[in-house]
Amino acid sequence: MIRVLLADDQALVRGAMAALLGLEGDLEIVAEVGAGDEVVPAALRTRPDVAVLDIEMPGLDGISAAAELTTRLPSTRVLVVTTFGRPGYLRRALEAGASGFVVKDTPSDELAEAVRTVARGGRVIDPMLATEVVVGGPNPLTEREREVLAVALDGRSAADIAARVHLSPGTVRNHLSSAIGKTGTSNRVEAARRAQDLGWL
Known part of the structure; x- marks a missing residue:
């Protein structure tokens, strides 16, 4: 069984993801939080295999939460699922230790497979965004x-x-x-x- 923590500030979206992923026989939702600064405390309590994080959340954004989580609990893998498919976000999420990055309009079966892949130690990256990152180059701002x-x-x-x-x-x-x-x-x-x-x- 793959233990999953969900973090999204939109309760409706979080609930829908929990319901969809909960239908999968090998996935168990062990925690749901609505703010970035709740991610690490919830993860330390529930020890998920995968944390599915939104980027724009109150308290702490998902990228900062990912960085803190991978430092405090390296056994938990991070999958970023966001509305904002921006190349800079992808690059920053990977630098923060995320193992996956997909957009929210990903079909539910693909999202479940992304969770499994990340849990196994693999990487999942939205292919269109990956191309944009390669073409666009690194963030030039200091x-x-x-x-x-x-x-x-x-x-x-x-x-x-x-x-x-x-x-x-x-x-x-x-x-x-x-x-x-x-x-x-x-x-x-x-x-x-x-x-x-x-x-x-």
Whole structure:
């Protein structure tokens, strides 16, 4: 029996996945959580073979939860199942220790097979996304550029961003200018949105 933990902040989606996977004779849902910071405590309690994680969750995003889980409980394999099929998310999830990455419109029989493959120690990656990652190359943004762009998403000024990230306004402008160049956009908000769309933030 493969023990499965499900983490998704949308109760309806989480419940549907639990119901579908629960129909499989060899899969047992041992925990369901709705926030990223609940993943590790639930996993330490229930010792799942596979944790199926969404990316965008409150408390802690799924990629950060995957990194923490693979450090604290390396015997649990991670399968990311997300609405957001972005190449940057795939790359970051794999770097965080995930063994699989599929999108939520994957048919239920394929999702169940992905759980089995990951539990056996294999890898499952959405083929279209894998191609985009290879073609698109790595995330060109530095950690600081990602940090300032994340704050720039809602249109904040350089001074506001500087106060939030504890840097001087001049340094923030330099990071923003570099990020705008790397994203091929014309201003900080466009750069932030482009980086978000690519899964770089």
